[in-house]
Amino acid sequence: MPNNPTALTPYPVTITKIVDETSDVKTFTVEFDDPEVMENFGNKPGQVCMLSIFGEGESTISITSAPTRGKFLEFTVKRVGRLTNVMHQMEVGQKFGVRGPYGNWFPYEIMKGKDLFFVGGGFALAPIRSLIDYALSDQYRSDYGKVEVLYGARSVDDLCFKSDLAERWPKLHNTAIYTTIDRPEEAWKGHVGFVPSYVEEVAPSPENKFAIIAGPPIMIKFTLPVFAKLGFKDDQIITTLEMRMKCCLGKCGRCNIGSKFVCVDGPVFSLAQLKGMPQEY
Amino acid sequence: MEARVVNKGQLPELLDKLAKDYDLIAPVQEETVVLFRKISGAADAFLEYTNSDVSPKGCFLPQNEKTFNYTYTGDSIEINKPEGAQKAVLFGARPCDIKAITTLDPVFEGEKFGDEYYSGKRENTVIIGLSCTKVLSTCFCYAFEGGPCDGTGSDLLFTEIGDKYYVEVNTEKGKALADAYSQIFSSQGAEQLAKDKEELAKKLAGEFVRKVDLTGVKELLDNNFELPYWNGDDQKKCLGCGTCTYVCPTCHCFDIFDYPTGDFTGARLRCWDSCMYPEYTLMAGGHNPRPTRKERVRNRFMHKLKYHLDRYNMVGCVGCGRCVRKCPVNIDITKIINDLKEVAQNA
Numbered sequence: 001m002p003n004n005p006t007a008l009t010p011y012p013v014t015i016t017k018i019v020d021e022t023s024d025v026k027t028f029t030v031e032f033d034d035p036e037v038m039e040n041f042g043n044k045p046g047q048v049c050m051l052s053i054f055g056e057g058e059s060t061i062s063i064t065s066a067p068t069r070g071k072f073l074e075f076t077v078k079r080v081g082r083l084t085n086v087m088h089q090m091e092v093g094q095k096f097g098v099r100g101p102y103g104n105w106f107p108y109e110i111m112k113g114k115d116l117f118f119v120g121g122g123f124a125l126a127p128i129r130s131l132i133d134y135a136l137s138d139q140y141r142s143d144y145g146k147v148e149v150l151y152g153a154r155s156v157d158d159l160c161f162k163s164d165l166a167e168r169w170p171k172l173h174n175t176a177i178y179t180t181i182d183r184p185e186e187a188w189k190g191h192v193g194f195v196p197s198y199v200e201e202v203a204p205s206p207e208n209k210f211a212i213i214a215g216p217p218i219m220i221k222f223t224l225p226v227f228a229k230l231g232f233k234d235d236q237i238i239t240t241l242e243m244r245m246k247c248c249l250g251k252c253g254r255c256n257i258g259s260k261f262v263c264v265d266g267p268v269f270s271l272a273q274l275k276g277m278p279q280e281y
Numbered sequence: 282m283e284a285r286v287v288n289k290g291q292l293p294e295l296l297d298k299l300a301k302d303y304d305l306i307a308p309v310q311e312e313t314v315v316l317f318r319k320i321s322g323a324a325d326a327f328l329e330y331t332n333s334d335v336s337p338k339g340c341f342l343p344q345n346e347k348t349f350n351y352t353y354t355g356d357s358i359e360i361n362k363p364e365g366a367q368k369a370v371l372f373g374a375r376p377c378d379i380k381a382i383t384t385l386d387p388v389f390e391g392e393k394f395g396d397e398y399y400s401g402k403r404e405n406t407v408i409i410g411l412s413c414t415k416v417l418s419t420c421f422c423y424a425f426e427g428g429p430c431d432g433t434g435s436d437l438l439f440t441e442i443g444d445k446y447y448v449e450v451n452t453e454k455g456k457a458l459a460d461a462y463s464q465i466f467s468s469q470g471a472e473q474l475a476k477d478k479e480e481l482a483k484k485l486a487g488e489f490v491r492k493v494d495l496t497g498v499k500e501l502l503d504n505n506f507e508l509p510y511w512n513g514d515d516q517k518k519c520l521g522c523g524t525c526t527y528v529c530p531t532c533h534c535f536d537i538f539d540y541p542t543g544d545f546t547g548a549r550l551r552c553w554d555s556c557m558y559p560e561y562t563l564m565a566g567g568h569n570p571r572p573t574r575k576e577r578v579r580n581r582f583m584h585k586l587k588y589h590l591d592r593y594n595m596v597g598c599v600g601c602g603r604c605v606r607k608c609p610v611n612i613d614i615t616k617i618i619n620d621l622k623e624v625a626q627n628a
């Protein structure tokens with residue numbers, strides 16, 4: 001490495017694996033070229049990185065892997081614009097840049113001893129997947145109670161993390177996985193319906209439990225009242241926010257909601273915290 | 282506090298010497314615009330101004346700044362950062378603009394992450410302020426506890442009194458510079474000039490035209506994000522031109538992007554951005570948390586009057602009056618402050 005990267009300069013990484021999740025979502029596994037960087041990275045579940053695609057600039061992407069899974073990072077990227085388009089054309093063995101980790105993290109210390117009920121919609125399971133795997137890791141499994149994941153996508157083709165949902169997680173101790181798609185499909189034997197109504201059906205009890213929700217704004221909007229109806233308090237409901245970001249350092253200004261910068265004070269907020277902030281996100 | 286005296290007649294000599302020993306940044310006049318840039322000697326400097334069109338914030342946060350050059354081939358990455366900051370002197374900045382720099386410091390130097398580009402320049406620069414000798418009709422620095430002769434944030438503060446400059450030595454950095462040019466910085470007659478300066482400050486304090494009263498404004502904004510006031514026509518006439526943010530010495534928003542220079546090479550740049558542009562918060566997929574002028578105008582003024590205070594316990598406006606002078610549709614922060622004060626009173 002020619003330089004010692006600091007705040008605005010990225011560390012080189014090499015892509016070691018690419019999984020096609022859907023037609024427009026890919027998961028990239030990467031390793032730092034300098035293994036020492038990984039040793040000192042210290043990423044916590046819920047944090048994000050700035051990915052550098054040279055020639056295109058940078059994008060904020062959640063770390064979707066848990067630090068407990070190994071000396072690599074995973075990023076699940078939806079193709080939506082310039083940078084993500086170029087990224088989707090990259091191949092195993094190619095390099096890009098990563099700086100981070102940024103932002104706060106899920107309150108996994110406070111969650112100790114509790115059951116965790118995860119809700120994810122579309123590819124937005126990505127930011128909470130890190131916490132799911134953290135809580136399910138050999139190292140920390142005994143710190144948490146039952147781990148449930150309720151996940152929905154528009155169609156079978158839109159389901160991300162299929163092997164986690166169908167194979168890896170259900171086999172682990174004290175888990176329950178609920179998967180749904182919006183409309184019936186011939187080959188689909190599972191649940192059909194929208195996420196909010198499926199939550200109502202599964203009806204998790206609020207007792208000794210945290211609900212962790214990530215998904216498109218519309219899904220979140222209709223899911224929150226369901227949890228309220230089930231008796232969840234605002235500080236038992238945790239979600240992550242998205243704002244346009246450039247620096248991730250609390251300096252470029254654009255990700256503010258009132259006096260808070262989502263890039264340093266977020267992206268993880270409890271519903272109780274959100275209710276104390278301007279509705280400008 | 283120590284003080285020195287510099288004969289006005291010796292200022293050219295001082296500036297020429299500084300230009301030789303440092304990167305000397307000073308006010309210059311280009312066409313009709315007064316701005317700050319590096320000069321090669323006293324002849325380039327333009328000190329007969331009251332408030333420059335462009336503030337000196339660019340000394341520390343340049344309008345365009347290269348953070349690194351890259352060479353990228355797909356399977357190799359090389360990153361080369363530009364050389365560190367040179368030793369510099371910022372001469373002739375006005376008190377409001379220097380205070381503004383102190384409000385940028387916690388943004389770039391504070392909290393979790395530093396900023397080597399900003400701090401490198403900040404640490405290597407001696408700031409020599411220049412007191413105002415008159416106030417403009419748009420000035421209102423007094424409203425934020427500033428003043429035309431206030432030395433906050435400067436290493437040395439020059440105040441013009443007759444054929445002399447009274448020089449306040451405010452930091453060790455300033456003292457070291459004054460000591461290094463001891464043949465120009467004398468100590469004789471400083472006591473009398475100190476009194477003269479106080480007189481000048483008192484006189485100028487009475488000359489402000491704009492009465493700005495912040496009573497109750499912060500509290501109002503603390504408790505009310507939604508105010509019918511922001512729906513007013515006056516607030517909605519903003520053109521989104523971004524002028525107010527570019528000229529504002531406390532605005533620090535920037536964009537980061539790549540500028541390819543060849544098939545495999547390019548530079549990463551950061552450049553000033555403006556919260557008044559709709560694209561500023563527009564996300565891929567089309568969602569925009571501040572979709573209309575109303576939200577953007579509100580955000581700018583909330584930032585100045587509340588958010589910056591909440592975060593850094595420092596005002597986000599120093600009353601330089603630039604946005605008041607430059608806005609093409611006369612959106613006026615002093616009017617907004619006074620209006621909000623009334624809203625607070627009637628609440």
Ligand SMILES: Cc1cc2nc3c(=O)[nH]c(=O)nc-3n(C[C@H](O)[C@H](O)[C@H](O)COP(=O)(O)OP(=O)(O)OC[C@H]3O[C@@H](n4cnc5c(N)ncnc54)[C@H](O)[C@@H]3O)c2cc1C
Pocket residue numbers: 048057058059060061062063075076077078079080081082083084085126127241242243244245246267563564565566
């Ligand atoms: C906290 C956080 C976590 C995220 N996690 C993921 C993730 O795990 N996977 C994923 O695919 N996407 C994620 N995003 C969204 C992702 O950052 C944008 O989709 C991406 O930057 C779009 O870049 P583009 O160049 O392809 O799009 P363009 O529309 O061409 O965007 C141009 C530039 O604008 C900025 N930008 C545009 N949209 C966004 C946005 N929604 N958020 C932040 N910056 C934006 C970026 O700097 C981008 O390079 C996350 C965003 C945030 C804020």
Ligand code: SF4
Pocket residue numbers: 525528529530531532585597598599600601602603604605614
């Ligand atoms: S908001 Fe206007 S008056 Fe206040 S510091 Fe910025 S440009 Fe000057």
Ligand code: SF4
Pocket residue numbers: 518519520521522523524525526557607608609610611612
């Ligand atoms: S200068 Fe005036 S018109 Fe232009 S963005 Fe600022 S407030 Fe709007």
Ligand code: FES
Pocket residue numbers: 244245246247248249250251252253254255256261262263264
């Ligand atoms: S992304 Fe720059 S301040 Fe948050």
